[in-house]
Every structure is written in C-alpha cells, then in structure tokens.
Amino acid sequence: MQTLRTDVAIIGAGTAGLSAYRAAKAEGASAIIIEGGAYGTTCARVGCMPSKLLIAAAEAAHAVSLAPRFGVLPHGMEIDGKAVMARVRSERDRFVGFVVDGVHALPEADRLVGHARFIDDGLLQVGEHTRLHAKSVVIATGSTPVVPDALSGLGERLIVNDDVFAWQDLPRSVAVVGSGVIGLELGQALARLGVRVTLYGGSHGSVGPLTDPKLIDEAHRLFGEELHFETQGRVVSATRTDEGVTLRYARADGTHSESTFDYVLAAAGRRPDVANLGLANTSLELDAHGVPRFAADTLQAGTAPVFMAGDANGVFPVLHEAADEGRAAGRNAARFPHVEPVARRAPLAIVFGDPQIAMIGKHHRELTQGTFVTGAVSFEDQGRSRVMLKNHGLGHVYVDRATRRFVGAEWLGPAAEHIGHLLAWSLQMGLSVDDMLAMPFYHPVVEEGLRTALRDAASQLDRKG
Structure with missing residues (x-):
C-alpha cells in the first residue's frame, strides 16, 4: 500500500475528467487522474460514436429502400448483420484508441488505475494499492444506465446501450423500453437494419427531449409510421420464456399489448455513476439519489473542495458541456477557495x-x-x-x-x-x-x-x- 499526495485528484478519465486534469495542470497544480474501468470516454466507447456508426449503416439501408421512389430500381438489398456490427466495433475501437493514446501520453506518475472511494473528505482509497491525500477532488465518473424494476431478472436477455456495440450479429427482435434519445436513435436504426423493433414510451408520452406538445404529437406520428411505437404507458411485466422475453405493456388508454422478443433494451435514461464512491464517508450533503448537492454555476459541492463535472452531475449530459465543465472544475479545484462560475455556451x-x-x-x-x-x-x-x-x-x-x-x-x-x-x-x-x-x-x-x-x-x- 503506497501513500501519495496531490493538489487535485480527478476521479474518472472520461471527457470531463481529462479536461479537469489539463486545466488543473495549467494552473500549476499537481494532479492525479484515476480510472476504475477501461480507458476510453463514454462518447467513444458506448455513446456518440458507435451509435452514429450504427445509424450510418441504417441510413444506407434506408436510402436503398427509398431508391424506387426516385425511379432508381436496385437489384435487391441484403443486410449482413455480422458485417454491420464488425464495422461498428472496428471503427469504435479506432476512436477509443485515440482516447487511450491520449491518456497514455500523460505522465505515468499522474495516472492511477483502480476503483476510487472516499475514506474521508480528503482521503481516497484507490484499489487495494494506494491511499491518496488530495486538497481538492473532481468527481467526473460519468453516468450509468437506468434499468426499470419491471425488467429485473431477465439475465443476458436484458441489455443496455453499452451491450449493443459488442454484438457480433444483429438479433431478430428487440423491445426498446424508453423513448428518450437512446431509445429513439437505437430503436429506429435497428428497425431500418431489419430487426423487428417495438419502442415502448413512458407514462408521460414524451419523445426524446421534446417538450412542445405539437412537436411531440408530430414525432409520435412520424416515428410510429416507421416502427411499432407504443407511445404512452408502462411495462407491467417482462418474463423469460424459451423464445426470449415476453413483455406486457399497459397503455394509457387502459388497453394492453403483449409480445415476445429476443432481447429487451433498457433505454430509460442514465443517472450519475456515484453509488460506489463511498460518499457516505464524507461530510458532503447528498440528495435522495445519493448525489452530492452542488451549485450548478460553480460545480462546487457545498463549501467543500469537491467539484462535480460532466455526466456525473446530470446537468447537461453532452460532450461539449462535459469538456467545458471539466475545465471549470479543474480550474476551480486548483484555485480553491477562489472559484468562478462555468462559462456556459448557448444550450x-x-x-x-x-x-x-x-x-x-x-x-x-x-x-x-x-x-x-x-x-x-x-x-x-x-x-x-x-x-x-x-x-x-x-x-x-x-x-x-x-x-x-x-x-x-x-x-x-x-x-x-x-x-x-x-x-x-x-x-x-x-x-x-x-x-x-x-x-x-x-x-x-x-x-x-x-x-x-x-x-x-x-x-x-x-x-x-
């Protein structure tokens, strides 16, 4: 067991964490960045980039299906699921490789690998090998998928977006539970690639991030023309069967639907990934979900030298905002107790x-x-x-x-x-x-x-x- 000391400890080597590290170093502070999992940002490994690779394949297939309306008659189209997923994985790995190379370019003394948890306000335990005393801490641990209770017990038949990009082939059928950003993007892409998809909306009938009632109605209509879209209701049960998973859904109008799928994709959103940080060992005030209460302008948790950046705070879970927040958090951590608000861009x-x-x-x-x-x-x-x-x-x-x-x-x-x-x-x-x-x-x-x-x-x- 080694003991180290640093001005700023950054937990998480994703987009926000790397930005925080660079900002702290630019302020002249010592900094150590800690990663408990595989290197590679959420965007590169399981988010923006692999999803766009899948969508690009789906758009190619859709373009062929539209060709006859232009008077162009294709001789036939065959979707090779293994080839589709091979390209997704190969290009995904390429993007991840760029990120990993960037992390490995950092000084070895500034990098720790292992799960980090708080022993007390200023002391972190990293794996079984290091105790780290830090004057300030940036929490940039990202987010984790939300899995509704109704989907528990499905074993390998239950997947999240992270799992999709590890597929070797396309399945025959998928139930997508959740009509938010992830559900819309992956559900439509899989449907265009020949997978039988049903998209199950939640109790509020929302579609992606839309809040304008007229646009929500239009989105219901347009997406419903392309795939089976149960727009409003709740999943009552999901049961393992010999054929896969039988899912029963209660619609808002009181009727029910029931169907069987190879897999159920939980796309009900993501939440800050802070559950295993030992935050109960600190003096930080936590909300009902166990997330430190923090100021959205400065990212500071109460009066402590702790800052929340990127998807770990759940404010704006998009890459450019995570990078901006990481820079602000790293700078504030290095300058503490002198902190400044994040310079926000137009949302x-x-x-x-x-x-x-x-x-x-x-x-x-x-x-x-x-x-x-x-x-x-x-x-x-x-x-x-x-x-x-x-x-x-x-x-x-x-x-x-x-x-x-x-x-x-x-x-x-x-x-x-x-x-x-x-x-x-x-x-x-x-x-x-x-x-x-x-x-x-x-x-x-x-x-x-x-x-x-x-x-x-x-x-x-x-x-x-």
Missing part, C-alpha cells in the same frame, strides 16, 4: 434520428405563456426537403415579445443538426428575429425552412405591435 442538444431533433436555448415548457410568439414551419412542402424525400417534420422558434430576441427552439426535421448550430450561434450572439432574417439564405436549401419560421414569428410580432 444545444441534438438527436440523430430521422427526422433529427434539435433543442436550442429555452425549451417550450420553460417559457411563460404570453411572453413569446412561436414561429412555425412544416417541412411537408419545403422545397429542398421535398426534392430529397425528406419532407417530414415541424420546426418551432420562440421569440420574446418585448425584445424581439430569439430565445429558443425545438426542431424536428431534416438537417436539424446543422440548423441547430445556426440557431445556437444566433442565441449566443443575442440576435433578434430581425437580425436573423437579415442573414443570407441560399436557394434551394433546407435552411429556407428556418427563414419561414422566423418570418412567421416576425409577422406575429408586427401584427400585435
């Missing part, structure tokens, strides 16, 4: 389904009725979208009545990943709807749909002015 989140979803700035449910107008566009007859046979979806922009400033948007449509960036940049620059309409819009492009929504908002303001 932006994207779901890579088809149609894509983009959430920018204030969400619909966060706005006060009467203080804003909603500019809308339907993509059904939007020129470029119709040319590409991607003419489905609905976009809403929200504009403040008093200032005419753009404050947020919820977007369900083609090229939402790109339109979302334009809107996030506009929000961060504090632009008004008039400023945005003064920008160039080429023809014919999908962005003309954004102009339609902005014009709609401006005309409402002008009428009411």
Whole structure:
C-alpha cells in the first residue's frame, strides 16, 4: 500500500475528467487522474460514436429502400448483420484508441488505475494499492444506465446501450423500453437494419427531449409510421420464456399489448455513476439519489473542495458541456477557495434520428405563456426537403415579445443538426428575429425552412405591435 499526495485528484478519465486534469495542470497544480474501468470516454466507447456508426449503416439501408421512389430500381438489398456490427466495433475501437493514446501520453506518475472511494473528505482509497491525500477532488465518473424494476431478472436477455456495440450479429427482435434519445436513435436504426423493433414510451408520452406538445404529437406520428411505437404507458411485466422475453405493456388508454422478443433494451435514461464512491464517508450533503448537492454555476459541492463535472452531475449530459465543465472544475479545484462560475455556451442538444431533433436555448415548457410568439414551419412542402424525400417534420422558434430576441427552439426535421448550430450561434450572439432574417439564405436549401419560421414569428410580432 503506497501513500501519495496531490493538489487535485480527478476521479474518472472520461471527457470531463481529462479536461479537469489539463486545466488543473495549467494552473500549476499537481494532479492525479484515476480510472476504475477501461480507458476510453463514454462518447467513444458506448455513446456518440458507435451509435452514429450504427445509424450510418441504417441510413444506407434506408436510402436503398427509398431508391424506387426516385425511379432508381436496385437489384435487391441484403443486410449482413455480422458485417454491420464488425464495422461498428472496428471503427469504435479506432476512436477509443485515440482516447487511450491520449491518456497514455500523460505522465505515468499522474495516472492511477483502480476503483476510487472516499475514506474521508480528503482521503481516497484507490484499489487495494494506494491511499491518496488530495486538497481538492473532481468527481467526473460519468453516468450509468437506468434499468426499470419491471425488467429485473431477465439475465443476458436484458441489455443496455453499452451491450449493443459488442454484438457480433444483429438479433431478430428487440423491445426498446424508453423513448428518450437512446431509445429513439437505437430503436429506429435497428428497425431500418431489419430487426423487428417495438419502442415502448413512458407514462408521460414524451419523445426524446421534446417538450412542445405539437412537436411531440408530430414525432409520435412520424416515428410510429416507421416502427411499432407504443407511445404512452408502462411495462407491467417482462418474463423469460424459451423464445426470449415476453413483455406486457399497459397503455394509457387502459388497453394492453403483449409480445415476445429476443432481447429487451433498457433505454430509460442514465443517472450519475456515484453509488460506489463511498460518499457516505464524507461530510458532503447528498440528495435522495445519493448525489452530492452542488451549485450548478460553480460545480462546487457545498463549501467543500469537491467539484462535480460532466455526466456525473446530470446537468447537461453532452460532450461539449462535459469538456467545458471539466475545465471549470479543474480550474476551480486548483484555485480553491477562489472559484468562478462555468462559462456556459448557448444550450444545444441534438438527436440523430430521422427526422433529427434539435433543442436550442429555452425549451417550450420553460417559457411563460404570453411572453413569446412561436414561429412555425412544416417541412411537408419545403422545397429542398421535398426534392430529397425528406419532407417530414415541424420546426418551432420562440421569440420574446418585448425584445424581439430569439430565445429558443425545438426542431424536428431534416438537417436539424446543422440548423441547430445556426440557431445556437444566433442565441449566443443575442440576435433578434430581425437580425436573423437579415442573414443570407441560399436557394434551394433546407435552411429556407428556418427563414419561414422566423418570418412567421416576425409577422406575429408586427401584427400585435
């Protein structure tokens, strides 16, 4: 058993943890980064990148299925599940390799491998080999999938998104429990690759991150046209059988459905992965879920020299926010007790389904009725979208009545990943709807749909002015 001392200890070598380490070192502090599992960020290993690899394969298959509508008659399509998953794993491993190389490039003395837990406020036990005294600690342990109680006892028939990317072949059927980001992306991708999929929504009937009722209704319709989508209800039971898992679902209208699948994918969200950190041994105040209470602006847990960064805090579980939070947490940990707020960017989140979803700035449910107008566009007859046979979806922009400033948007449509960036940049620059309409819009492009929504908002303001 060795004993070490450092200014800053970072628990977790993911996106937030690595950013925290580099920031602390840049401040001149000594820092040690601790990883209890395999190196490689959530994004690279089981998140953003492998999911996009699966989605890319699904898009290729979908493009072939659409070809006859363009007058292009393919001779036939065969989906080789083993080849699909081989590419997913190979490219995933390549991305992970870049991350691992970056970690190994750090000084060996600054890296510890082993599970970390608190002995007391400033003392960590790492594996069975090290005790580490730290003046400050950054908790950047990421998140872990939530598995509903109704799915317990299914053994290897129960999977989470982490497991999907280890498959050697595609299964015949999957029940996807949860219609959030992970459920939408993986459920649609698997369906397009020939897997029989049923997507089971929760009791609130939500779809991804959407909060605008009109967009939720449209998402129910569009995704329901492509795969079996049980939009609102709850899983009553899931039972192992000789054929796989029989899942019974109680719909919100009082009816039930029952079907059998090879696997059940739990996609009911993720929660901060802090359960095994020994936080009960500290003086930190914990919430009902065992997560330290912390200030969202500084990431500091109470008055302690402990900072929560990335998915471990559950504030904005996306990569660029995790990197920003890691930098802020590492800097604050190194400078403690002098701490500063995180420099937040305009909120932006994207779901890579088809149609894509983009959430920018204030969400619909966060706005006060009467203080804003909603500019809308339907993509059904939007020129470029119709040319590409991607003419489905609905976009809403929200504009403040008093200032005419753009404050947020919820977007369900083609090229939402790109339109979302334009809107996030506009929000961060504090632009008004008039400023945005003064920008160039080429023809014919999908962005003309954004102009339609902005014009709609401006005309409402002008009428009411």
